[in-house]
Amino acid sequence: MTDTNPQRALITGATGFIGSRLVQHLVRDGVETAIVARPSSSFDQLGGAANQVEVLRHDGSTSQLTEFVGKFSPEIVFHLAANFIGVHSSDDVAPLVADNVAFTAQLCEAMVTGDIRCLVAAGTVWQHAKSPPGDPIPTPNSLYAATKQAAEDIIAYYAQTGALSSIALKIYDSYGPGDTRPKLLSALAAKSAAGETLDATSGKQQLHLVHVDDIAAAFRHAGEMLISGQSSGHQSYTLPSDEAVDLQTLVAIWQEATGRTIDVAWGARPDRPGEIMVPWEGTRLPGWTPKTPLKTGFKTLFDA
Amino acid sequence: MTDTNPQRALITGATGFIGSRLVQHLVRDGVETAIVARPSSSFDQLGGAANQVEVLRHDGSTSQLTEFVGKFSPEIVFHLAANFIGVHSSDDVAPLVADNVAFTAQLCEAMVTGDIRCLVAAGTVWQHAKSPPGDPIPTPNSLYAATKQAAEDIIAYYAQTGALSSIALKIYDSYGPGDTRPKLLSALAAKSAAGETLDATSGKQQLHLVHVDDIAAAFRHAGEMLISGQSSGHQSYTLPSDEAVDLQTLVAIWQEATGRTIDVAWGARPDRPGEIMVPWEGTRLPGWTPKTPLKTGFKTLFDA
Known part of the structure; x- marks a missing residue:
């Protein structure tokens, strides 16, 4: 990547898995960095970078956000804040809209x-x-x-007015050291360490699993496309791996890379109704490819 | 229209111009009707129908809405509640998302x-x-x-799960007796009564102006399409007049129909930058056409 660095970047979702890694990269490379966080957010995942960034503890108002964004005046905003709920209940409806849609609109307005x-x-x-x-x-x-x-619709509207240039990066699956999310790789590590059998579905479903460092690089590359004027209006791209792999292959690579063994009972659980076996393919972010093969990435998983 | 009536209908936005007319039609035709309104809403526009409907003063919670919808158990929900702001300011951002997106999601969830x-x-x-x-x-x-x-995205999601069948009706312009909104026809009436000249743009922009009774009929027809199973999943239709007319033609028809005269200085004001001169044409609601010619509709304007 021959991208140049912005001088000033603002990140939302900086306390999450991908956001915190992006912040660490930016701070390492001397980019002045500010983050917008909830009053309750823990900065644990940011490590030492937490002390090297400007912080807004957002009270939820558009006015406070607008004042902070205006004062910090970043060349680029990386918006990774999201409320993820896989299967929602009634009580989740209002928070999902507030966190994912309203906050995005407020951020665009502040910008x-x-x-x-x-x-x-x-x-x-x-x-x-x-x-x-x-x-x-x-x-x-x-x-x-x-x-x-819905949030992307709002972003696209602001871009259409000419006041904003935006790129939406659609993420498949991510992984990397320090990932505490309850996902497949965590389950593999836990079951392997305990010597237990993992009851799994057919294992035929394909996925794009991308290392968090590659995803962080994609965000910075997209930022450079916008700052340089190479991209304008609203664009939407995906961040796939070079090739989707099925779960069974993935587990085989994991064992080879980590030297650990895991007993998986494929087919012990039924595939979920409506399970997506082959992921949707969109348009990959131009000028970016992931650089970390799964085997290399899996080797680093237990280094953190 | 040979549509049959549902037994029970629930309406949001029932205190607005179109919603109140729809409620009056439903009550007139013996449909048991419930409305969801804000605690602060005035029922003036509903007239006598206000006493013939069940009312939820919605406290904003999903749980209260869910309980009311479940208890009333309508065959059809007409969702017309909206927060309309033509040119927004920063303070409008959060309310626009809350009123138009979050409330729609809550309503779908309650249903x-x-x-x-x-x-x-x-x-x-x-x-x-x-x-x-x-x-x-x-x-x-x-x-x-x-x-x-963004709200339509949320509706389409719920429909895609199979739990909901939905039709979005995209409205152009509406008019009718009792319309107090600050729109062209109000301006014509006011300037004509005062004997003043109306400074206007070029008057070349075309629009679809549809009588509120025809729009109310469209909602009921769409409801019937859903109840009968003729329409499923999520569908999206428009409610155009038979033919778009330009503003100059519209004013000529208005004068002829109402017997009033109005002095309009066409071109006294420039067309707004980005003004839409020819409206977007989508797919008209099947089985529905407006029955009220402009001339007939304009004649009734001063009867209310």
Whole structure:
């Protein structure tokens, strides 16, 4: 990547898995960095970088956010804040819309008011869960994904006014050291350490699993595309691995890379109804490819 | 229209111009009707119908809405509640998302929880302000229209789960007796009564102006399509007049119909930058056409 660094970057979702890694990279490279966090957010995942960033503890108001964004005046905003709920209950509905849609609108408004033009926003391929390959018509498979799609509509509106240039990066699956999310790789590590059998589905479902460092690089590359004027209006891209792999292959690579063994009972659980066996393929972010093969990435998992 | 009536209908936005007319029609035809209103809403526009409907003063919670919807158990929900702001300021951002997106999500959730399947929701053609004719890709020209598009994404998600069947009706312009909104026809009446000249733009912009009784009929027809199973999943239709007319023609018809005269200085004001001169044409609601010619409709304007 021959991208140049912005001088000043603002990040939302900086206390999450991908956001915290992005902040660490920016701070390492001398980018003045500010983050917007909830009053209750823990900065544990940020490590030492937490002391090297400017922090807004956002009270939820548009006015406070607008003042902070205007004063810090970043060249680029990386918007990774999201409320992820896989299967929602009634009580989740209002918070999902507030956190994913309203906050995105407030951020866009704050940017436009402060004449901040460049926005890279995290999306999810689940916005297109049931779309045919390449079809941009959204088909979210969860209320979470529907609110992410709604948020992208709002971003696209602001971009259409000419006041904003934006890129939505639709993420598949991510992994890396320090990932505490309850996902497949955590389950593998736990079951392997305990010497227990992992009851799994058919293992035929394919996925794009991308190392967090590669995803962080994608955000910075998209930022550079916006700052340089190479991209304008609103664009939407995906961040796939070079090739989707099925779960069974993935577990085999994991064992080879980590030297650990795991007993998996494939087919012990049924595939979920409506399970997506082949992920939607959109348009990959131009000029970016993931650099970390799964085997290399898996080797680093237990280094953190 | 040979549509049969539902036994029980629930309406949001019932205190607005179109919603109140729809409620009056339903009550007149013996449909048991419930409305969801804000604690602060005035029922003036509902007239005598206000005493013939069941009312929820919604406290904003999903739980209260869910309980009310479940208990009333309507066959059809007409969702017309909206917060309309033509040109928003920063302070409007959070309320626009809350009123237009979050409330829509809460309503869908309440319906699904109560096993209520049929939803007709009001949209706006401004969701497609800059789209080529027939192109369904949204291009909202205001944050209001962007939040309506975001709300439709949420509805489409619920419909895609199979728990809901929905139709979005995209409204152009509406008019009728009792319309107190600050729109063209009000301005014509006021200036004509005062004997003043109305400074206008070129008057070349075309619009679809539809009588409120025809729009109310469209909602009921769409409801019937859902209840009968003729329509399923999520569908999106427009409610155009038979033919778009330009403003100059419209004023000529108004004068002829009402017997009033108005002095209009066409071109005294410039057309707004980005003004939409020819409205987007989508797919008209099947089985529905407006029955009220402009001349007939204009004649009734001063009868209220």
